[in-house]
Amino acid sequence: MKMDRKPHLIKKLADVKRQRVDESIVPGSEEATEVEHLLVEPKSEHVSVDGVLCFGKENIEKHLKMEDFSCAFDYGWKISCGGLDSIHGLGGDDLKLEVLDGLLDEVDEVDDIHAAHDLSGACEDFLLDIEFPEKFSELDCGPQEGSNLHNSSSESHSPGFSGSSNSAGGISELSIATIQESNSNNGVLGKMVSCDLHHTFRSRCGCQAPVMDTIRPTIKHVQDVVESDDDEKPLINYILSNKKVKCSVKVSKGGTLLRQKRLRKPTRRYIEEFSRNSTSAKNKRFKVRSEEEHPQVPSESRQRRGRPKKIMPKPELESDCELSASESEDECKGTKKSKTACDRRKHQRMWTLEEVIKLVDGIAEYGVGRWTDIKRLLFASSAYRTPVDLRDKWRNLLRSSSAHKHNRREVETNLKHAVRSLPKPVVCRIRELATIHPYPKVRGPKISSVDYVPSSKQSTTTKGAPVYSHGRNLRRKKCS
DNA sequence: TTTAGGG
DNA sequence: CCCTAAA
Helix, strand or coil, X not given: CHXXXXXXXXXXXXXXXXXXXXXXXXXXXXXXXXXXXXXXXXXXXXXXXXXXXXXXHHHHHHHHHHHHHHHHHHHHHHHHHHHHHHHHCCCCHHHHHHHHHHHHHHCCCHHHHXXXXXXXXXXHHHHHHHHHHHHHHHHHHHHHHHHCCCCCCCXXXXXXXXXXXXXXXXXXXHHHHHHHHHHHHCHHHHHHHHHHHHXXXXXXXXXXXXXXXXXXXXXXXXXXXXXXXXXXXXHHHHXXXXXXXXXXXXXXXXXXCCCXXXXXXXXXXXXXXXXXXXXXXXXXXXXXXXXXXXXXXXXXXXXXXXXXXXXXXXXXXXXXXHHHHHHHHHHHXXXXXXXXXXXXXXXXXXXXXXXXXXXXXXXXXXXXXXXXXXXXHHCCCCCCCCHHHHHHHHHHHHHHHHHHHHCHHHHHHHHHHCCCCCCHHHHHHHHHHHHHCCCCCCCCCCCCCCCCCHHHHHHHHHHHCCCCCCHHHCCCCCCX
């Protein structure tokens, strides 16, 4: 199916190109330069999303028009075509390849072009993106293939495609920036260029990439569509959310080139949580509780961070599956990118009052420092609380309680706002424990000889007051 | 592996 | 919450 159309389309384009090239390209050398740059610097996927999203039906008109423009920039076009064709081994490539070669000779960025050509190689890094075009090509591109190059939806599944999509995304992204300039410099031409660039993108990833103006409404549209069938896949949600951000950024920046760093593909879990939060922040607490009721579920979530241990012991529940899935994703693709993206703190769990109380009880019973014991005995049910978490929480509790002591008024004012605050009895207990089981750390003065002047500082440092009797807990901070 | 401590 | 060092 694609095979049939390709040659045809290309031919058509070639014709158009002949007509247009002279008109559009010749006058402005700038565009050419810019395009080269564009070709050289593929960046970030966010544009690809733009392009993909643009596939709204309302844009058919625009797309058609753009097809006319598409030839303004034969460089990008040809290249993209060549790349795709060569990759997919479609018919009628010889010609195009030839042309491509010619272009390669002409253009400086041979390497880049080759890279584009050799999509399979280029795309390895961008497997993440593959799903974008896929999803959207199915979603939005389907109905209107007739009017488009439509070399995508069916082909998009080929491994090489992701690469093309990426580089195309980079192009279109840059093109946006370029467009601004072009517009200012020579309005019409700029527009044409932009159109063409988008077209290029579109041809490459098989989706339509209309000009900026068309993007916004389209996005909205797509959004609606997607939101309507929520089941479609969280990924889409993510895309949309991302999309929103990007759009806003673009607007705010007024078209200045903005290069967003590649974001790591969010795990399903992240997506889930994101959607949750966005839907209702209030439910958060409730959620935590509900999750507490099924502690086995999230148990896996924690394992990941500490040590690899046994990765995915056995998927028990759905959420477990999710986790494992995200895990595997992380492993596959995250290898390279995980570093860039700071996914720290991905899973935060609010400490409920019950938990805090439990923790305090545990500490009261076992003492400070025996976190594993406390965990094992009191938090066995909540697998997501590691001993370290308990310790951290305790630390925080101490801090807050001491803060209470220091300037109560201030704290109280905060209490009004912060729902965080613990009930007084709990605070009292904490403080009590603090004195009984001093946490080795926060001690005011390095007074090793507490015996001498204990009272003076003791009041202020609360738990800082070293209680010496608890052998185990008596950890001297390095008294330098 | 567990704790402490720092970020 | 996360990470690392030390025990």
